[in-house]
Amino acid sequence: MSRLSAPARVPVGMQVVVHGTPADAAVPGTGRGLAGRVVREADGTYTIALADGQVVEAGPDQLSTLADPPSELPEPVRAAAPDDLVVARTLYAAAVGEPLADPGAELTVRAVYQAPTAAFWSLRKPPEQVAGPGPSWLSWEVERFCRLALDADPVCLELLWSPRRVWVGAVGQELLDLRPAFLSQTISAAYADHVLAGFTRLAGDDGPDVEQAAAAADLLRLLVEGQALLRTGDVGVASDEHRERLATVRAGALPWEQIDAYRMELQQQLDEAAAASFLSPGPDTGRVDAWLSDLRRRDLEPAS
Numbered sequence: 001m002s003r004l005s006a007p008a009r010v011p012v013g014m015q016v017v018v019h020g021t022p023a024d025a026a027v028p029g030t031g032r033g034l035a036g037r038v039v040r041e042a043d044g045t046y047t048i049a050l051a052d053g054q055v056v057e058a059g060p061d062q063l064s065t066l067a068d069p070p071s072e073l074p075e076p077v078r079a080a081a082p083d084d085l086v087v088a089r090t091l092y093a094a095a096v097g098e099p100l101a102d103p104g105a106e107l108t109v110r111a112v113y114q115a116p117t118a119a120f121w122s123l124r125k126p127p128e129q130v131a132g133p134g135p136s137w138l139s140w141e142v143e144r145f146c147r148l149a150l151d152a153d154p155v156c157l158e159l160l161w162s163p164r165r166v167w168v169g170a171v172g173q174e175l176l177d178l179r180p181a182f183l184s185q186t187i188s189a190a191y192a193d194h195v196l197a198g199f200t201r202l203a204g205d206d207g208p209d210v211e212q213a214a215a216a217a218d219l220l221r222l223l224v225e226g227q228a229l230l231r232t233g234d235v236g237v238a239s240d241e242h243r244e245r246l247a248t249v250r251a252g253a254l255p256w257e258q259i260d261a262y263r264m265e266l267q268q269q270l271d272e273a274a275a276a277s278f279l280s281p282g283p284d285t286g287r288v289d290a291w292l293s294d295l296r297r298r299d300l301e302p303a304s
Helices: 021-026 082-089 117-121 142-150 154-160 170-177 187-202 210-232 240-250 256-275 285-300
Strands: 015-018 034-042 045-050 055-058 063-066 090-095 109-113 129-131 137-141 165-168
Touching: 015 021, 015 045, 021 055, 082 090, 082 109, 082 129, 082 137, 090 137, 090 170, 109 142, 109 154, 109 165, 117 285, 137 142, 142 154, 142 285, 154 187, 154 210, 165 170, 170 285, 187 210, 187 256, 210 240, 210 256, 240 256
Parallel strands: 109 137
Antiparallel strands: 015 034, 015 063, 034 045, 045 055, 090 109, 090 165, 129 137
């Protein structure tokens, strides 16, 4: 705690407290102290300009300064660099998209990481999304991921149900155990909107090129998986018919109008699955929120 003490020498310009006779002379009855600033020093006598404009002279034994320096604010807790966050704090990661025929090809990986709880107290918040460290790797901070998954984002739900897991930590397993809380009948509208937006970006007048055909097949596959989630609560395995038709699309063997007709067919099946689904109208937001709050609290606890 700061305390008043008599200085050995006071530099000009320093704020001081004048007490004793000089203070009483300036304002009778205030010998306990008046604030001012040193404006001159000569032969051990200080000239003090008081806050009210008066000027008094005082000796060093009639002055006090704050002996202790002001306390410094603690450094804010910063999140690590984006790549370090992903490397050190990933909860769960898995490959998404169609499995590639070449086992040595680069996987498309999506992941969930947890930023330090204390880092959110800073004005500089941790990133909600990080691209990397690999060229085909994208990660969401766990809160952002939960919000997206509660809105039935198809890529987030695909990540949760992916059988090609790259990493599952202890907390990542908790997230996987929470999967039913993210499911609801809103899958129908969310998947339909996602696929339609993708088709709008891809479609052209001519037949699709190789990349467009692969992207269209991935979008159609999401509609098939969405139906399975609505009917069973799991993505399951696509039927032989769908696998063959999706392979035909991926090979670029169909014109856009036939690909879009297949999309409309799958869309109708998705609507029918939602109408008959056992899933609740909306996700279990309260359960997810309770888990996330507990996760944040646990991150503040000292390591055992």
